[in-house]
Amino acid sequence: MELSLFLSMLGFLWVAAITPGPNNMLLTASGANFGFLRSLSLLVGIMIGMQVMLLMVAFGIGGLILLYPSLHLFLKVAGSVYLLWLAWKIGSAEYEKLDTDNPPAAQMPFWQGGLLQLINPKAWLMALGAVASFSLAGEAYRTSVVAISIGMALVNVLSGLIWLAFGTLIGRVLRSRRAWRLFNLFMGLLTAACVLLIWH
Secondary structure (H helix, E strand, O other): OOHHHHHHHHHHHHHHHHOOOHHHHHHHHHHHHHOOHHHHHHHHHHHHHHHHHHHHHHOOHHHHHHHOHHHHHHHHHHHHHHHHHHHHHHHOOOOOOOOOOOOOOOOOOHHHHHHHHHOOHHHHHHHHHHHHHHOOOHHHHHHHHHHHHHHHHHHHHHHHHHHHHHHHHHHHHOOOHHHHHHHHHHHHHHHHHHHHHHHO
């Protein structure tokens, strides 16, 4: 893949990765509630889920979504239900003062980040757009998919770290039980609002 095409692809992926969405709301809430280091496993889960989904798109499943609109509808419904469940979990989270020496034990599990990708229509569209727009035909197809995979990993780790740091900073600023409850409720509402992006 030529450098100019790779840089164009990075720009496309960066805009998709850094803008607010389900992944970033989840990372922000996790950073605020559990701290930066304890949320890294969630980020790794998101990144692995994105890579699995990209490979599925590149090697066949993406074509099924385009061929069968009902499969896309199923992804939208499943993604919406899962996001609403996550929104409820975030919004109703119990208050626990963030202590970097003794952080809360019940952090968001690794698998939650990966699973979200597989039913996140926005993420599917990101992968479909990247493969459709930036993969090369013929012999160069596999190497271009590798380049897309590397680009996706780069933008996901950078944007994920930014949103985690933002959440962690918020977690250090919030001092009262009431502020925590309001923050978690706000993040839950923002996560629920991501459902509107799926159906837009």
